[in-house]
Every structure is written in structure tokens, then in C-alpha cells.
Amino acid sequence: MNVALIRKWEWRSLVEKEAIWRDIIVPVYGNVKLKVLVGDNSVLEKKDSIWWRDLILSDNYENLQNNHFARAIDCTVGNGENIPLWYACWLGPQTLLEAFPELFRYAENHLAVVSCAGSVRDGKWEWSVDNLVSVLDYRGSSEDGFVWNLCADGAFTVSSCYDRFKEKLSGPPLNQATVSALDYLWKTKSPSKILFFGWRLILEKLATKDQLARRGILVEGIETICVFFQSEEETLVHLFAGCSITKGIWRKVFGWTDLGSTMSLGGFRDFFFHNCSKIKCANKRSIGAVIWLSMVWNLWLKRNALVFKSESFSFTDCMTEIVFNSWRWLNSFYKRVDYCNFYWWNILPLSCFEA
Numbered sequence: 001m002n003v004a005l006i007r008k009w010e011w012r013s014l015v016e017k018e019a020i021w022r023d024i025i026v027p028v029y030g031n032v033k034l035k036v037l038v039g040d041n042s043v044l045e046k047k048d049s050i051w052w053r054d055l056i057l058s059d060n061y062e063n064l065q066n067n068h069f070a071r072a073i074d075c076t077v078g079n080g081e082n083i084p085l086w087y088a089c090w091l092g093p094q095t096l097l098e099a100f101p102e103l104f105r106y107a108e109n110h111l112a113v114v115s116c117a118g119s120v121r122d123g124k125w126e127w128s129v130d131n132l133v134s135v136l137d138y139r140g141s142s143e144d145g146f147v148w149n150l151c152a153d154g155a156f157t158v159s160s161c162y163d164r165f166k167e168k169l170s171g172p173p174l175n176q177a178t179v180s181a182l183d184y185l186w187k188t189k190s191p192s193k194i195l196f197f198g199w200r201l202i203l204e205k206l207a208t209k210d211q212l213a214r215r216g217i218l219v220e221g222i223e224t225i226c227v228f229f230q231s232e233e234e235t236l237v238h239l240f241a242g243c244s245i246t247k248g249i250w251r252k253v254f255g256w257t258d259l260g261s262t263m264s265l266g267g268f269r270d271f272f273f274h275n276c277s278k279i280k281c282a283n284k285r286s287i288g289a290v291i292w293l294s295m296v297w298n299l300w301l302k303r304n305a306l307v308f309k310s311e312s313f314s315f316t317d318c319m320t321e322i323v324f325n326s327w328r329w330l331n332s333f334y335k336r337v338d339y340c341n342f343y344w345w346n347i348l349p350l351s352c353f354e355a
Contacts (some may be wrong), residue, residue: 003163011156034083076145080115181272209234294326
């Protein structure tokens with residue numbers, strides 16, 4: 001569904017001519033229509049924003065052939081200045097890339113637009129490419145047009161886009177451990193933005209440095225080094241489990257909650273997958289989940305403060321915020337400030353908030 005909503009922005013960039021936002025993005029990104037229809041790394045520049053990259057690369061969620069966004073759009077050639085020669089359906093149900101892959105390999109300019117590939121003679125279009133001459137109706141002076149071929153009226157709808165692409169957009173099926181972890185996560189007594197963060201973490205979708213390097217935003221090497229312990233690459237596993245700073249925080253939180261008799265430290269790190277079941281008391285299990293989320297959330301905030309604000313890291317401050325935030329979230333849920341005294345929360349957190 002998220003990608004279907006991105007598709008709506010792509011469609012708007014094609015058909016909305018007078019929108020104010022066009023006056024903002026066109027000077028920055030150039031031929032927006034062409035880039036949206038091409039939809040791959042070849043139209044991106046290093047200076048492009050993350051928002052623009054996500055918009056253009058949303059096709060990476062799919063197998064490009066047969067499911068590319070441009071396949072759902074029938075282009076009507078006007079002046080040909082906004083329609084990519086190879087990537088759009090403007091001659092029929094196939095793109096030229098699909099119809100003539102070998103010819104595409106030898107083409108000098110893969111990002112050529114239709115208007116660069118021929119000329120108008122006697123009101124008809126004639127190719128200038130040797131051995132590939134075709135004639136079609138051409139309206140030279142008018143603007144290019146776009147029709148969403150998944151709806152009878154030619155207008156884009158999110159539902160039609162979702163129905164068309166849902167099999168490819170859904171990705172591979174989740175394993176049972178991940179499904180169970182997510183199911184338990186959504187029942188946890190925490191603010192919605194924290195639950196959303198936990199969801200991204202469990203699905204390994206956080207923008208860690210190694211992920212940004214794969215997207216071409218960072219360069220592997222010095223730009224992907226962990227900000228806490230600058231000797232290893234920042235990956236999801238390293239940041240939340242392998243880094244020496246992180247291990248110290250885990251041990252401190254683990255000792256504070258006094259879970260040693262119930263589960264191992266490694267089990268606590270994998271709390272949402274299977275080891276949380278080792279905490280037999282449902283109330284303690286619920287509290288443990290909130291503390292776990294507070295820990296990973298505050299660690300992420302501290303990491304971002306180091307990366308974007310060059311702030312120094314304080315182990316004590318991080319631990320203090322983990323304790324306070326988890327207490328505040330639970331108090332907010334129970335709607336009673338006196339439900340658990342902060343003094344006792346510091347000493348016996350799993351015994352607080354008992355019914």
C-alpha cells in the first residue's frame with residue numbers, strides 16, 4: 001500500500017501542470033516526467049534528496065519487467081519532450097526496451113526522449129534510426145499526454161494501482177518468528193510512533209549506514225563506520241547488538257530489570273521473537289517489552305544526535321532516558337501518575353503497574 005501511495009505522487013507529477021509544488025521540484029530535479037517514467041538509478045544524482053530517491057526507486061520493490069510503473073501508463077505523443085524513448089509505452093503495450101533489448105544495448109543514449117529519435121515529415125513521424133523506421137500519427141506542437149490504463153476513465157486511483165501491483169509489492173512472506181514478534185509488538189503499551197519504529201526495526205528497514213550505502217547515498221568505508229565504536233561498519237545487528245557501547249547498555253538494562261533468573265542477555269536482545277515467552281507473568285512480560293522499546297528507541301536517538309548534530313555520547317544520560325521514557329509511557333497508558341512511583345520504578349520495574 002505504501003508504494004501504491006507513492007505511485008499517486010508519480011502520477012500527479014505527470015498530469016498536474018499548474019500545481020505550486022511543480023514550481024519547486026522542477027528547478028531542482030529537472031525533467032520530472034521523464035525521470036518518473038524511467039524510474040531507476042540512471043536518472044538520480046548524488047545531491048538528490050532521500051524523498052526524491054524513494055519516489056524514483058519505488059520500482060525496486062518490484063521486478064521491473066512487466067510491473068514497472070510506466071507499464072500502467074499509455075503515453076500520447078505530443079511534442080515528445082517528456083516521454084522516454086525506451087522506457088514508456090507510447091507505441092503499443094510494450095516499451096521499446098522490452099521489444100528490442102539488443103538494440104537498447106547498443107543505443108548511445110538510454111535516456112533519450114521521443115523528440116530526439118526522429119523528425120516530423122508531412123505531419124507524420126519518421127524514425128532517424130537506421131533499419132528501424134516507423135510512421136504514426138504525430139501532433140508535434142501539443143503537449144505529451146498520459147493515460148492510466150488500469151482504469152476505464154484513464155485517471156489514476158490508489159486502489160487500482162494496489163490491485164495491479166500487490167503481488168509484487170508485498171515482498172517475500174515473513175517467517176513465523178517475525179509474524180509472532182510483530183503481533184506481540186502491536187499489543188505493547190507504547191506510543192504509536194515508538195511501535196512504528198519497533199516495526200521497522202524488526203523488519204530490518206531502518207536507515208542504518210550500510211543500508212544507505214546500498215542505496216548509493218553513502219560511500220562504503222569511512223562513511224559507514226559506526227559512530228559509537230569507530231572500527232566496524234554500522235549495520236542493524238552491529239548497532240543494536242554487536243557494538244561495545246550497545247552491549248554495555250544492554251547489560252545495564254538487563255541488570256536493572258533483574259531478568260537474569262528468567263532469560264539470558266542474548267534472549268533479552270531477541271525479546272520480541274521467542275524469548276519473551278520465558279517470562280511467564282503477562283504483566284512483567286508487557287513491562288519488559290516497553291523497556292526493550294525504550295532502550296532501542298533511545299539508542300537510535302543517541303546515534304542520530306551523534307551523526308547529525310555531532311553531540312557527545314553520555315552512557316549515564318542514555319540510561320536515564322531509557323528508565324524515564326519507559327516509566328512515562330506506561331503511566332500514560334494507565335492514566336494514573338501515582339500508579340507507579342518513579343522511585344520504585346528505578347528499583348523494581350517489573351513489580352510496578354500491577355493490577
